[in-house]
Amino acid sequence: EMRANVRQLSMPWRSARGPCHARQLIQSRLFASEDYYLQIDSHTRFAPNWDEALIRMLSRCASAKPVISTYPLPYEGEGSTVSLSTETHLTLLCTQDAARAFDSDSMLRFRARFLRDAPVAPVPSAFWAAGFSFSSGALVHEVPYDPHLPFLFFGEEVSMALRMWTRGWDLFAPDRHVVFHRWTRCYRSTFWEVPGGAEAKRASQQRVRRLLTGRSLAAPSARDGAPGEAQLHDEEGAVAAEKVGAAPYRLKDGSHGRTPSPEEVSSDGTRSVFEASANDVRAHDAVWGVGPVRTLRDYETFAGVDFSTCTVSAQSNQGGLPSEQCFWDRFAELSAFLEGTRVDGGRN
Numbered sequence: 641e642m643r644a645n646v647r648q649l650s651m652p653w654r655s656a657r658g659p660c661h662a663r664q665l666i667q668s669r670l671f672a673s674e675d676y677y678l679q680i681d682s683h684t685r686f687a688p689n690w691d692e693a694l695i696r697m698l699s700r701c702a703s704a705k706p707v708i709s710t711y712p713l714p715y716e717g718e719g720s721t722v723s724l725s726t727e728t729h730l731t732l733l734c735t736q737d738a739a740r741a742f743d744s745d746s747m748l749r750f751r752a753r754f755l756r757d758a759p760v761a762p763v764p765s766a767f768w769a770a771g772f773s774f775s776s777g778a779l780v781h782e783v784p785y786d787p788h789l790p791f792l793f794f795g796e797e798v799s800m801a802l803r804m805w806t807r808g809w810d811l812f813a814p815d816r817h818v819v820f821h822r823w824t825r826c827y828r829s830t831f832w833e834v835p836g837g838a839e840a841k842r843a844s845q846q847r848v849r850r851l852l853t854g855r856s857l858a859a860p861s862a863r864d865g866a867p868g869e870a871q872l873h874d875e876e877g878a879v880a881a882e883k884v885g886a887a888p889y890r891l892k893d894g895s896h897g898r899t900p901s902p903e904e905v906s907s908d909g910t911r912s913v914f915e916a917s918a919n920d921v922r923a924h925d926a927v928w929g930v931g932p933v934r935t936l937r938d939y940e941t942f943a944g945v946d947f948s949t950c951t952v953s954a955q956s957n958q959g960g961l962p963s964e965q966c967f968w969d970r971f972a973e974l975s976a977f978l979e980g981t982r983v984d985g986g987r988n
Contacts (some may be wrong), residue, residue, distance in 0.1 A: 643797060645864065647671055647672075647786045648670075649665055649666070649670055653930075654717055655809050655981070656792060656834060657790035657840070658789075658790055658791040658792055658793065658837075658841075659770065659792075659793065659796060660785055660789040660790070660792045660796050660844070661787070661789070661790050661791075662682055662785065662924060663679065663770070663785050663788045664784070664785035664786070666835055666915075667740070667780050667784055667785055668784070668787075669799075670835060671777070671779075673777055674768050675776065675777050675779045676694075676774065676775070676776060677696065677773075677774070677775055677777045677779055677780050678694070678773070678978040679770065679772070679773040679774075680770075680771060680772055680819065681770070681771035681772075681821060681822075681823040683821060684712070684772075684819060684820065684821050684822075685715045685722055685724060685819075685821075685822075686818060686819060686820070687724065687817065687818045687819075687820070689891070690818045690819065693816065693818050694708065694774045694814075694818055696816075697762055697774075697814060697815060697816070698774070698775070698776070700761045700762055700815065701761070701762045701810070701843070702761065702764070702810075703809075703810035703812070705775075705776075705778075705779075705808055706775065706809070706810055706811075706812050707768065707773060707775040707779060707804060707809050707810070707811050707812065708762055708773070708774045708812050708813070708814050709733070709765070709767075709768045709769045709772055709773045709774070709811060709812070709813070710730075710731045710732065710733055710751075710752055710765075710769055710772060710776070710814055711731060711733065711751075711752035711771065711772070711814045711821075711823040711965060711974055711975075712771065712772050712817070712819045712820050713731070713817050713820055713821075714820060714821060714822060714823050714824075714978060715793070715821070715822055716822070716867070719721060720735040721946035723786070724820045725820060727977070728758070728760075728817075728921070729754040729755060729756075729968050730754070730755045730758065730763070730813065730817070731752035731753065731755070731813065731816060731974055732752065732753055732755055732763055732765060732813045732959040732961070733750050733751075733752055733765055733766075733767035733768070733769060733959060734750065734751055734752075734753050734767070734847065734956065734957055735748060735749065735750060735751070735767075735944075735945065735952045735956040735957055735960035736749045736750070736751055736957075737957055738951070738952055739958065741945075741950075741951075741952040741956070741957075742950040742952075743794060745794065745795075745845050746845075746849055746950050747794040747795040747845065747848070747850075748798040748945060748947075748952075749794065750767055750769070750797060750798075751973040751974065751975065752769075752973060752974035752975070753959065753967050753968075753972070753973050753974070754967060754968035754970075754971055754973070754977070755813075755966060755967060755968065756965070756966055756967055756968045756969070757966075758815075759813075759815045761815055761816070762812035762813060762814055762815045762944045763812060763813040763815070764810065764812055764960065765812055765813045765959060766796070766801070766803035766805075766811065766813070766939075766942055766944070766956070766959065766960050767797070767801050767811065767943070767959070768797055768800055768804065769809050770796050770797050770800065771812065771821060772821070774922035775809070779809065779870075780806070782807055782809070783800070783803050783804050783931075784927070784928075785800075785846075786799070786927070786928040788844070788857075788924075789842035789847060789848070790837075790840040790841070790842040790843075790844055791837045791840045791844060792848065793841075793843065795845055795848040796842070798848075798852070799848045799852070801853055801939075801943075802851065802852065802930065802936070803851075803928070803929075803930065803931060804930075804931075805931075805934060805939050805942070806931035806933060806934045806935065806936065806938070806939055807931030807932070807933055807934075808931070808933035808934070813959075815910055823978055824978075845861045846909045847876065848948075850884045851928075851929060851930065852936075852947035853947050853948050854930070854936050855875065856924070856925055856929075857924040857925055857928055857929055858923075858924040858925070858987045859928040859970050885926045924933060941956075942960075943956055943960075944956035944960070945958075
């Protein structure tokens, strides 16, 4: 029964292009217009009846187009020894404090802060987490992942939040813990190095900066210095020159970059009948740029950020809540909770 309900895409590790590329492949090749769309990271566990709980949670959101998202609480152990966190305080995504809000690559960085009081419904939020996002399946059609962001890590969440919100989607933090993530990496090996990856990552970050500062996605300025090609290795180790901007599906007039159905995917599974030219400004900006419902400036005002000057206000540091009194004073944020470091300097 599970095999009938699970679709899988495998590839050699040398073909990996980072999380945005993987999620875009899921949307363009595996998603089949299901009613709901849940995006998670690997190493994730769930509370009992999580699916019913999330569907009911959507109905409690004060929006016709809600997206539920936050950084999940931790779990420990594997298999039958898994232990989910029993913490009951809920989390809300906020920016880091003003001095650390933007990193050295001008990417906005987030943290999860604990709410002092239990909310009676999902809490409106300005920010979004890639490792836990639940919505109707319409989100995939209206805000598909940008396929031109190989090896992007920091920058994924803020760019998606902006694109969702400016297309009329509203972001919410959950009002109960349903999803849990194993944050520690000490028990497993990880790698980040793929030949050509650093160059492609820089180009992706520059594309995100163009999005965040209101410039055309398909027209990098000389100041950006974005490379036209990234040298990437194929499965057998031979170097293959691959356009950073190669799109995985074509656009028809009026299609707005919708994800193709399984019937529209080519027989070899690599491309569908839809393809956007890497130089088609209209296609890039209409599909992967700022949406038509709200403006970039509207989002900056709502979130309390200024992308041009890389500054944030207390509003963003508080996730849009009116004061610091709204937050639990035992742990400053989720990372402190994971380390067991309390605000008073003590340890749990």
